[in-house]
Amino acid sequence: MQRSRSSLANDAEGLAPGLYIVATPIGNLGDISSRALSVLARAELIACEDTRVTGKLLHHFGISTRMTPYHDHNAARVRPGLIARALAEPVALVSDAGTPLISDPGCKLVAEARAAGVTVATVPGPSAAIAALSIAGLPTDRFLFAGFLPAKPGARATAIAELAAVPATLVFYESGPRLAATLAALRDGLGDRPAAVGRELTKRHEEMIVAPLSDLAARWAEAPPKGELVVIVGPPAAPEAPDAADLDSALLAAMTTLHLKDAARQVATALGLPRTQVYSRALALKNGE
Ligand code: SAM
Numbered sequence: 001m002q003r004s005r006s007s008l009a010n011d012a013e014g015l016a017p018g019l020y021i022v023a024t025p026i027g028n029l030g031d032i033s034s035r036a037l038s039v040l041a042r043a044e045l046i047a048c049e050d051t052r053v054t055g056k057l058l059h060h061f062g063i064s065t066r067m068t069p070y071h072d073h074n075a076a077r078v079r080p081g082l083i084a085r086a087l088a089e090p091v092a093l094v095s096d097a098g099t100p101l102i103s104d105p106g107c108k109l110v111a112e113a114r115a116a117g118v119t120v121a122t123v124p125g126p127s128a129a130i131a132a133l134s135i136a137g138l139p140t141d142r143f144l145f146a147g148f149l150p151a152k153p154g155a156r157a158t159a160i161a162e163l164a165a166v167p168a169t170l171v172f173y174e175s176g177p178r179l180a181a182t183l184a185a186l187r188d189g190l191g192d193r194p195a196a197v198g199r200e201l202t203k204r205h206e207e208m209i210v211a212p213l214s215d216l217a218a219r220w221a222e223a224p225p226k227g228e229l230v231v232i233v234g235p236p237a238a239p240e241a242p243d244a245a246d247l248d249s250a251l252l253a254a255m256t257t258l259h260l261k262d263a264a265r266q267v268a269t270a271l272g273l274p275r276t277q278v279y280s281r282a283l284a285l286k287n288g289e
Helices: 005-010 034-042 051-060 075-088 107-115 128-136 153-163 176-190 213-219 244-255 260-271 275-286
Strands: 018-022 045-048 066-069 090-094 120-123 143-148 169-175 194-199 207-212 228-233
Touching: 018 034, 018 075, 018 107, 034 090, 034 120, 045 051, 045 075, 051 066, 066 075, 075 090, 075 107, 107 120, 128 169, 128 194, 128 207, 128 228, 143 153, 153 176, 169 176, 176 194, 176 213, 176 228, 194 213, 207 213, 244 260, 244 275, 260 275
Parallel strands: 018 090, 018 120, 045 066, 045 090, 143 169
Antiparallel strands: 169 228, 194 207, 194 228
16 A cells, blocks of 8 residues: 555644554565554654664655664663653654564563653554464464573573463464474473464465474475564363263272362372362262162
8 A cells, every 4th residue: 555645734633742653564565554644644753663664664655754773772762762752742663574573673662761750552464473363273262472492402491391382373483594483492391282383474485384393394404484473373272171980090099098178189180080079989989879
């Protein structure tokens, strides 16, 4: 969508002072929202990670709002000035691509702006994590966004171990050269779960490959893929419920040495079953049912 400078300048009224967190495309420029364009055009200042990257985006849409860099290396120094300006006039924050704050700078800026009484408004839009989840076909009812894993194998294994018991789909960002090692480490730490790799989403060579972690790790073991990547790993399989015979034999064994109530409590904990269910079965066994 190409909008001319003049049409954006025409709606240059009424943007209240505040900090506007504006999502931008993750590849396909057609994904920018009309509200994002309007806010970027009407803001007094756009804070961005890299003025060259955002400059290209603004140029494409004919927007001439002034930019100022805001990135990990200057954030502490420039944050107070940005907050002071956002109290008085509209200031936008964008990242190179996608939604600011999602594996991108801005968290402290938003927190400190809020604390200083700045109105913080969202202009939502693309984010690679959500885009990948929307087409992988893995469970989305509960997911945990884990960003980039550590690069060093030991730290990476520790981070993966911390996630192993999380009963949710896991979402990671990764780069091509590290993909195969990361997939192998995920397989080793989580088991061979269903997984997916989304590559170059919204771009010409977009692909989403869904397969068990071991297959995905083997696929790129020799030649790393090009482009930007999201890794999605399905949740752990639900533990299998013990069958009735297992429950009865565990209860009968426990009841030889424990009172019925204690036996039920011990077996419920051991088998991960509700205590009330195990207690009523223990009663039934005691009554010879
Ligand atoms: N803030 C961004 C967002 O909302 O998605 C993420 C920024 S993070 C620094 C960049 C990482 O996001 C990339 O290394 C890649 O893992 C992922 N990513 C960004 N664009 C992507 C795309 N088009 N396809 C797949 N992954 C992408």
